[in-house]
Amino acid sequence: MSQHVKPKKGGFSSSETRSKIFFLAPALFLVFVLSIFPTIASLFLAISRYGPAGFGGFVWLGNFIDVLGNRHIWETLGTTLIYVVCGVSLQYLLGFGLALLLTQKLRFRRFFRVLFLIPMMITPVAVAYIMRMVFDFRIGPLAPIMGIFGLQDVPWLGNGTLAKILIILGDTWQWTPFILIVMLAGLETLPHEPYEAAVVDGATPWELFWHITFPMMLPVSSTVILIRMVEAFKIVDMPIVLTGGGPGVATESTTLFAYSTWRSFNLGQVSAIGYILLFTVTLVTTLYVNTVRRRIAGGM
Amino acid sequence: MNKRKLLVGSLMGVALLAAVGLLAAASGQSSLKYAGRTMTIVTFDGPQIGEPLKRHAPEFEKLTGAKINVVLTTFSDLFPRILTDFTSGTNTFDAGVFDPQWLGDYVSGGYLEPLDSYIAKTPSMKWNEIMPFFREFSATYAGKTYMVPLDGDFQMVYYRRDLWANKQFKADFAAKYGYALVPPKTWGQYNDMAEFFNGKTVDGVKMYGAVEAQKRNAQSFWLLGSRAGGYMQYKGTTQGMFFNSDTMKPLINAAGFVRALTEWKNIQKFGPPNMINFDTGDVRSAFVGGQAALAIDWGDIGSLSTDKKTSAIQGKLGAVILPGSKEIWDRSANKWITKNAVNYAPYAAFGGWSGAVNSKSKNKDIAFDYLAFLTQPENSDEDVTLGITGFNPYRQSHFNNDSIWIKSGMTKEDASNYLGAIKSSLKSKNLVLDIRLPGTDRYQKLLDEGIARALSGEETPQVALDGVSAAWDKLTDELGRKKQLTIYRASLKLKSLEGN
Known part of the structure; x- marks a missing residue:
C-alpha cells in the first residue's frame, strides 16, 4: 500500500503554498512587528539626532x-x-x-x-529590593551576624x-x-x-x-x-x-x-x-x- | 384576583419610581459641567505626589461630573514618558504634574498650554496668594505662565533642637571649637557641628553627625547646588550660578563648586558608612528616626516629623536656611574675596511639583480646573501638612496659619522653626535659580556622573568638575549656544544680549 508521493511543484497559487502562507503569516507578522520593525526603527534613531524637539537630522555615525x-x-x-x-x-x-x-x-x-x-x-525589581534590605547590615536581617564580626560599619555598597x-x-x-x-x-x-x-x-x-x-x-x-x-x-x-x-x-x-x-x-x-x-x-x-x-x- | 391586581399595581409603582429616579439622576448628571468626560493626568508614583491627586479626585468628580484618571509612573520614567506621549502625538495625557525644570524641553516643543487666560478667569484658585517665587519664576517660562504650583521646594538644614539646647553639649562644643553652639551659619560651622555630634550617644542611639543624599542617579545634583550657592553667587538672583551669563561658559568647575564638592566629600567621615549610597528617602528615615544631628533636605522632613508612628523627633525639629560663607569666589577676578557678613544663597532646588496642561488635549478645561482645584487653599492647606504627600508650603495661607500645622501634629515651636527657615529662603534676594534650559536633564546627568566620580574617590573634585565643564560645553554647542544663552538669560530675568 505504500505510495510514493511526488512533491508538488505548484507555484504561489498552489493550494499547499497558500495554506503555508496562511499559517505562517501570523507568526511572520508578529516577528516583523515585535522584532524586525523595532530593529529598523532603532537603527534609524541610532543614526539620527532625536531629542525632545523630535527628529533633528541625520548624524550617521556621529552617535x-x-x-x-x-x-x-x-x-x-x-x-x-x-x-x-x-x-x-x-x-x-x-x-x-x-x-x-x-x-x-x-x-x-x-x-x-x-x-x-x-x-x-x-x-x-522586587528581588532587588529584597536584596537591598538584606544587604543593609545596620538594620537588615543580617545585622546581628555582621555585628558579631564587627562588619556592620563596613561600607558594603559604598x-x-x-x-x-x-x-x-x-x-x-x-x-x-x-x-x-x-x-x-x-x-x-x-x-x-x-x-x-x-x-x-x-x-x-x-x-x-x-x-x-x-x-x-x-x-x-x-x-x-x-x-x-x-x-x-x-x-x-x-x-x-x-x-x-x-x-x-x-x-x-x-x-x-x-x-x-x-x-x-x-x-x-x-x-x-x-x-x-x-x-x-x-x-x-x-x-x-x-x-x-x-x-x-x-x-x- | 385582588392580590394579583395589588401585585401588578405595586410593580408598576416601583417601575414608575425607578424611572423617575433615573430621570432625575440623569438630569442631575447632565447638569454637571463635565459629565461623561474623562481627564487623564500623569505624575510621580512616590506615592507622595500621586496620593493627593488621587485623594481629591472623587470630590472633583462629584462637583463636576468629570472622571479623573490618575496615571502614576516612577520619577525616572516621568520625563521621557510624558515626552514620548507628546512627541509621538499620542496625547494620552491631558495634564501632568512634574518638575518645572523640564519646561525648557516641553515649552520649546510647543507641548504645553499657556495658562494666563485660564488663571485670570479662576478667582477660586487665589493665584496672587501663591508666594511670588513660585508664581513668577517656577510657573513661568519666557514670559508666560505654563504651570500651577502645587508644592514649594527649597533645601534647608535640619538640626535637632534638643541637642543644640543641651547645656553639656553647648559647653563641650564651645570648649572644643571656640564659639557657641547655635544653628550653623556657614558651611565651616556645619562641618564642625557634624564632627562634634558624630558618634555621640543620645537616648541610647549612636548619632551620626550629618546625613545627606549622595547616591548616584538620585538627588546629588541638587545637594551640590545647595552647598555651592554661598560660595558662587553673591550679587543677587540675576547673577546666576551655573553659567557665565554673557558667554554660556560653564561655571561648574569654578573654585566655589570645587570647594563645595570637596567639603561634601569630607562630610562622609561624619555620616553613616554607606552614605554615598543614600538617597533622600534614606536621609529622611535616618533623620526622622533620630539617628542624625544634621540633615539637608527639602521641606519633607518637616511634615514627616509629625508622624507619631515613625518619628523620633517630634517636638525636637529645628530648621534653618542653608548655610552660607564669608569667603566668596569672584568669578571675574578669579580669586576668593572675603565679606564681613555671611553670604547666604538659598537654592531653589527642583522648583516644586507643579501641574501643566497638554496643548493638544481635548480636555484642557477639565485639566486646568482640576489643577486649580488642587491648589486652592481649601485643599492645599491640608496637603502641605501631611507627611504622606511630597507637597511643601508655597502659599501665604500655609505660612500665616499655624493652626493647620498644629492640627497635623507639629508643636508650635517646630512649626515656627520650620516655616521660619522656608520664609527666610523665600525672602532672600540672592536666591539661586535652578537650571531651566532645553536639555536640563542631560546637564544634570553629566553633573551627576562627575559628582559620583569625586565622591567615590575615583577622581579629585577638580578633575571631576573639569570633565563636567567640558561635557556641558559640548552639550551647549550641540543644543545651540545662542539659543541656550538667550533662554538662560531669560530665566534670570536678564535682557537678551544684542548680537546673540
Whole structure:
C-alpha cells in the first residue's frame, strides 16, 4: 500500500503554498512587528539626532563616535562583563551542584525543589529590593551576624568592589534556580547503563561525575550558560536599586547606562548604545559557542 | 384576583419610581459641567505626589461630573514618558504634574498650554496668594505662565533642637571649637557641628553627625547646588550660578563648586558608612528616626516629623536656611574675596511639583480646573501638612496659619522653626535659580556622573568638575549656544544680549 508521493511543484497559487502562507503569516507578522520593525526603527534613531524637539537630522555615525569616544561606555562594558563572567559561573556551579543534590534520595526532596525555585518566580525589581534590605547590615536581617564580626560599619555598597560582589550575589540568588531546573531536567534523562558499567569497573563517585555525568551534561550546560549569558548582559534591576550605578560608576552596567541616557530623552545615543551592546553580546556569545562546540567535538 | 391586581399595581409603582429616579439622576448628571468626560493626568508614583491627586479626585468628580484618571509612573520614567506621549502625538495625557525644570524641553516643543487666560478667569484658585517665587519664576517660562504650583521646594538644614539646647553639649562644643553652639551659619560651622555630634550617644542611639543624599542617579545634583550657592553667587538672583551669563561658559568647575564638592566629600567621615549610597528617602528615615544631628533636605522632613508612628523627633525639629560663607569666589577676578557678613544663597532646588496642561488635549478645561482645584487653599492647606504627600508650603495661607500645622501634629515651636527657615529662603534676594534650559536633564546627568566620580574617590573634585565643564560645553554647542544663552538669560530675568 505504500505510495510514493511526488512533491508538488505548484507555484504561489498552489493550494499547499497558500495554506503555508496562511499559517505562517501570523507568526511572520508578529516577528516583523515585535522584532524586525523595532530593529529598523532603532537603527534609524541610532543614526539620527532625536531629542525632545523630535527628529533633528541625520548624524550617521556621529552617535556611535560620541558614545565610543566616551570612557563611560567602556567602563560599563567592563563592569557588565564582570557580572556576566563571575555571575554566570557562580550560578552554574551552584545550580549544577544543587541539581546533583536533588537527584539524590533526600528527605523532603520535592519540598526543596519548590523552595529553590521561589527566587526565580519573583519579579526582578522586587528581588532587588529584597536584596537591598538584606544587604543593609545596620538594620537588615543580617545585622546581628555582621555585628558579631564587627562588619556592620563596613561600607558594603559604598565600595566599588564590595558593591559589585553584592550585586553578583543578588543576581545569583535570583537566577541559580533557573540553572538548577534545567540541569535537573537534564540529569533525570541521563541513561543508567554507563553508570552501572562504571560502578562494576570500580569507578569512584568523583570519577562517575567527571567522566560520565559532566561530559554527558555538556550540551545542556552549554545551552543553559548561553541563555544566562545573554540575559546577564542585560542586568539593570539589581544595580539600579542597590547602588544607582555608584559609587562613582563602579557598578553601572551598560543597560543601566542606556537607561539613564533614555531618561534624558537622548534617543539617538541610547539607540547607539543598544547596538553596541548587541554587537558585544553577539561577539561574546559567538566566541563562547565556537569554543564549546570545538570542545564537544573534540571530546573535551 | 385582588392580590394579583395589588401585585401588578405595586410593580408598576416601583417601575414608575425607578424611572423617575433615573430621570432625575440623569438630569442631575447632565447638569454637571463635565459629565461623561474623562481627564487623564500623569505624575510621580512616590506615592507622595500621586496620593493627593488621587485623594481629591472623587470630590472633583462629584462637583463636576468629570472622571479623573490618575496615571502614576516612577520619577525616572516621568520625563521621557510624558515626552514620548507628546512627541509621538499620542496625547494620552491631558495634564501632568512634574518638575518645572523640564519646561525648557516641553515649552520649546510647543507641548504645553499657556495658562494666563485660564488663571485670570479662576478667582477660586487665589493665584496672587501663591508666594511670588513660585508664581513668577517656577510657573513661568519666557514670559508666560505654563504651570500651577502645587508644592514649594527649597533645601534647608535640619538640626535637632534638643541637642543644640543641651547645656553639656553647648559647653563641650564651645570648649572644643571656640564659639557657641547655635544653628550653623556657614558651611565651616556645619562641618564642625557634624564632627562634634558624630558618634555621640543620645537616648541610647549612636548619632551620626550629618546625613545627606549622595547616591548616584538620585538627588546629588541638587545637594551640590545647595552647598555651592554661598560660595558662587553673591550679587543677587540675576547673577546666576551655573553659567557665565554673557558667554554660556560653564561655571561648574569654578573654585566655589570645587570647594563645595570637596567639603561634601569630607562630610562622609561624619555620616553613616554607606552614605554615598543614600538617597533622600534614606536621609529622611535616618533623620526622622533620630539617628542624625544634621540633615539637608527639602521641606519633607518637616511634615514627616509629625508622624507619631515613625518619628523620633517630634517636638525636637529645628530648621534653618542653608548655610552660607564669608569667603566668596569672584568669578571675574578669579580669586576668593572675603565679606564681613555671611553670604547666604538659598537654592531653589527642583522648583516644586507643579501641574501643566497638554496643548493638544481635548480636555484642557477639565485639566486646568482640576489643577486649580488642587491648589486652592481649601485643599492645599491640608496637603502641605501631611507627611504622606511630597507637597511643601508655597502659599501665604500655609505660612500665616499655624493652626493647620498644629492640627497635623507639629508643636508650635517646630512649626515656627520650620516655616521660619522656608520664609527666610523665600525672602532672600540672592536666591539661586535652578537650571531651566532645553536639555536640563542631560546637564544634570553629566553633573551627576562627575559628582559620583569625586565622591567615590575615583577622581579629585577638580578633575571631576573639569570633565563636567567640558561635557556641558559640548552639550551647549550641540543644543545651540545662542539659543541656550538667550533662554538662560531669560530665566534670570536678564535682557537678551544684542548680537546673540
